[in-house]
Amino acid sequence: MSDIFREVDEDLRRDQIMKFWKRYGGLVIGAAVLVVAATAGNVGWKHWQTTRMEERTAVLSAALSKLRPVDENTPPDTKAAADALSAASATLGAGHADVARLYEAGLRARDGQRDEAVKLYDQVAGTASADGMLRDLATLMSVQLQLDTGDAAALRARLTPLLKQGNAWKASATEASGLLAVRAGDHAAAAALFKELSEDSTAPQALRARATELAALFAATK
Numbered sequence: 001m002s003d004i005f006r007e008v009d010e011d012l013r014r015d016q017i018m019k020f021w022k023r024y025g026g027l028v029i030g031a032a033v034l035v036v037a038a039t040a041g042n043v044g045w046k047h048w049q050t051t052r053m054e055e056r057t058a059v060l061s062a063a064l065s066k067l068r069p070v071d072e073n074t075p076p077d078t079k080a081a082a083d084a085l086s087a088a089s090a091t092l093g094a095g096h097a098d099v100a101r102l103y104e105a106g107l108r109a110r111d112g113q114r115d116e117a118v119k120l121y122d123q124v125a126g127t128a129s130a131d132g133m134l135r136d137l138a139t140l141m142s143v144q145l146q147l148d149t150g151d152a153a154a155l156r157a158r159l160t161p162l163l164k165q166g167n168a169w170k171a172s173a174t175e176a177s178g179l180l181a182v183r184a185g186d187h188a189a190a191a192a193l194f195k196e197l198s199e200d201s202t203a204p205q206a207l208r209a210r211a212t213e214l215a216a217l218f219a220a221t222k
Contacts, residue, residue: 153184
């Protein structure tokens with residue numbers, strides 16, 4: 001008797017499955033196809049991203065390779081490298097293009113093209129989509145190039161966000177702020193900033209040592 005009930009039960013289940021499949025089979029297949037397509041698309045997207053990243057890195061590396069001297073008697077061609085970086089930044093995507101501009105700005109500054117370097121740094125600093133740390137670095141480098149020529153108050157204002165605790169460039173920004181205070185004749189503010197830097201355990205030792213001397217110097221001339 002139990003075998004009969006089991007067979008009936010199996011027949012009912014089979015009928016239910018067939019009815020379900022007739023009604024929803026197309027949707028099930030469609031959903032399965034979408035899942036496979038989505039998975040394949042995700043894998044493909046990641047592969048494309050990796051490939052693009054490798055291509056952009058290669059372009060950046062090729063431009064920087066021009067800094068390698070042909071031999072020990074030949075200095076690196078900084079102009080050729082800067083020009084190559086300029087051309088590369090126009091084709092690279094966000095991130096890599098910002099790095100290319102930072103490198104180019106450094107080379108322009110090294111070759112005495114300060115105005116061109118400042119423009120490049122300010123371009124990166126003003127790019128909303130750029131990495132925050134890169135924007136802050138670009139701001140710092142722009143200010144440092146203008147320490148002896150730019151408006152001291154305006155430059156100090158630009159450094160203010162970098163002086164917050166935890167900012168990667170806080171130590172260098174503090175030193176630059178102190179030097180701008182000296183330029184403005186505010187020796188008391190300069191002494192305070194240099195003292196703060198000298199006591200900052202997270203700052204590089206070279207900066208702390210220099211700040212200690214400057215703090216003592218301007219404390220005596222308040």
